[in-house]
Amino acid sequence: MLVLGIETSCDxxxxxxxDSGRGLLSQRLHSQVEMHRSFGGVVPExxxxxxxxxxxxxxxxxxxxxxxxLSELDAIAVTSGPGLGGALLAGTSIAAGLGxxxxxxxxxxxxxxxxxxxxxxxxxxPQFPFVALLVSGGHTQLMAVERVxxxxxxxxxxxxxxxxxFDKVASLLGLPYPGGPALSHLAASGRADRFxxxxxxxxxxxxxxxxxxxxxxxxxxxxxxRAEGGLDSRTHADLAAGFQAAVVDVLAAKSAAALAHxxxxxxxxxxxxxxxxxxxSRLANDGATRGYSVYFPPPDLCTDNGAMIAHAAVLRIxxxxxxxxxxxxxxxxxxxxxxxxxxx
Ligand code: KG4
Ligand code: ZN
Numbered sequence: 083m084l085v086l087g088i089e090t091s092c093d094x095x096x097x098x099x100x101d102s103g104r105g106l107l108s109q110r111l112h113s114q115v116e117m118h119r120s121f122g123g124v125v126p127e128x129x130x131x132x133x134x135x136x137x138x139x140x141x142x143x144x145x146x147x148x149x150x151x152l153s154e155l156d157a158i159a160v161t162s163g164p165g166l167g168g169a170l171l172a173g174t175s176i177a178a179g180l181g182x183x184x185x186x187x188x189x190x191x192x193x194x195x196x197x198x199x200x201x202x203x204x205x206x207x208p209q210f211p212f213v214a215l216l217v218s219g220g221h222t223q224l225m226a227v228e229r230v231x232x233x234x235x236x237x238x239x240x241x242x243x244x245x246x247x248f249d250k251v252a253s254l255l256g257l258p259y260p261g262g263p264a265l266s267h268l269a270a271s272g273r274a275d276r277f278x279x280x281x282x283x284x285x286x287x288x289x290x291x292x293x294x295x296x297x298x299x300x301x302x303x304x305x306x307x308r309a310e311g312g313l314d315s316r317t318h319a320d321l322a323a324g325f326q327a328a329v330v331d332v333l334a335a336k337s338a339a340a341l342a343h344x345x346x347x348x349x350x351x352x353x354x355x356x357x358x359x360x361x362x363s364r365l366a367n368d369g370a371t372r373g374y375s376v377y378f379p380p381p382d383l384c385t386d387n388g389a390m391i392a393h394a395a396v397l398r399i400x401x402x403x404x405x406x407x408x409x410x411x412x413x414x415x416x417x418x419x420x421x422x423x424x425x426x
Contacts, residue, residue, distance in 0.1 A: 083399060084150065086158045086180075087392025088137060090173030091165025091193045092219070093124045095136040096388030099148045102396045106203065108148035109389045110140040119259055123249075130168035137176045155186055157406055159395030162190035163416030164220070170415035178413045187409030189395045194221060194421045196390035197352040199230065200379040203393050208377040213346045215337050217361075218353030219245035219260070222291050222333075224340040225421070227350070230401040233421050236340050237289025244329055244355045247293035251300050251325050255318050265322050266358050272316075272323030277303060279328045281335075289340050291332060300325050330361050334368050347374045357384040 083103075089096035098109035114132050118124050145152060160177035163170060174190070181188035198214040201207075213236070214225045222239040242250070245262055252261020257268065280299055282292040300321060307313045337349055351365060356378055369376040383389055399405050419425075 083156050083396055084154055085189075085392040085395050085399075086141065086144075086155055087191075087388040087390070087395065088141075088158065088160040088173045088177050089193075089196070089386055089388045089391045090133040090137065090169050091161045091163070092169060092386060093118055093129050094386040095133050095140060096386055096391070097137065097140040097144050098388035098392050099144050099150060100389060100392035100396055102400065106389050106393070107150065108144045109387065110143050111387055112136045112140060115260060122253065122259055124166070126166045126168055129166060130172050133169055133172035134176075137173060141180075152184055155184065157187045157189055157395060157399070157409070159189045159191050159391050161193045161196065161391050162414065163193065163419035165193055165415075165417060167415060167417040170417065174413045174415055181409075187406045188413065189398065189405065189409050190413065191391045191394050191398075192419060192421050192425055193386075193391075194218075194223070195233070195425070196394045198225060198227065198233070198350065198421075199394045199397055200352050200383050200390040201350045201377040202397070203383060203389065204377065204380050206377070208348050208350050208375070211344070211346055212348035212350045212377075213337070213340045213344050214350045214352065215333065215340075215356075215365075216353045217244045217333065217351070217355035219243060219249065219262075221353065222293070224289050224336060226340075226344045226346070230397045231425070232423050233425065234423060235421075236343065237291065237336065239291040239293060241292050241294040242297060244291070244293060244333065245353070247297050247329065248326075248355065250297050251322075254297075254301055254304050255322060262355060262358065266326055266360065268319050269322040269326040269360070272319030272321070274320075274323040274327035276320040277324040279324045281328050281331050284332055284335055289336055289343065291336060293329065293332075296325065296328055326358070326360055330358070330364050333361060334364050337365065338368060338372060338374075341374050348377065349374055350377045352379055352384065354385040357381050
């Protein structure tokens, strides 16, 4: 089963070829970060236009590198939500056109399902059931995953997503967009214990998160320190380290609570913030001392990519073989789309 995956939900054009037997054959990613940087964030219209320019040439590169031809494809998988409406339309309309031209089924894939199944592309491979910690720029969720297609929301952020908080605090510290990687790089040279920052909802009775109060606490400190003339480069690094430690503390504690709640011993971490080294080492250490296993996607597959979309489709088809017969040429995008047990 050979599937072409197309991902255009935000600011990365991801194309990949995934085979059910041989795994990931080839993938290409074009990041729009440089294009959006001067605006301090993603400009949706520019994102859509760039996806339109990139998708076809990247498909050609992937096909050439893999040595496969379009006639060997069994299906096309495309992210149909959630994400930016125009950006989603760019990928889905090209997928639908290709499907019609090549007489291939086109499968709509939920972006978060792509992320949450992506650790199954790594080794060792987690076994079902597991708890998934999904930490991206738009989402922070804990899910109980029984099997492919069965996802139960255990908790989520009530305000900012973890990645969004990283991006906003990075901007407060004068770091370029996207802030997550830059902030964690700066944090490596800082002292996490210099400033006492809050750990929002750490001891709440539920599995929800909140990060906007933490962001406000950093903003207030930045304002005060600036007024006092104490905002030097060392202080920037200490603030970054303190913020990162607070986020990681909360994510680690809630993940442990979710595992206990779901009576699971496997934690799967995915989404862009899953590339954070402190989070990875903290969860791995917690798992070793508390008796659970932690699985991450390969670091290059943490952020948005086409491989996770093709891979999710291959797993979906494997779990429900009639799925390909149900695919039709009409398409729709869902900029807002909750992932749940009934997600088609
Ligand atoms: O999953 P993703 O690529 O896109 C969404 O679906 O949102 O996640 C992007 C987010 C951004 O907020 C980015 O700042 C964050 O992931 N991120 C990181 C790191 N790498 C990416 N956050 C913290 N540490 C990192 N190393
Ligand atoms: Zn994503």
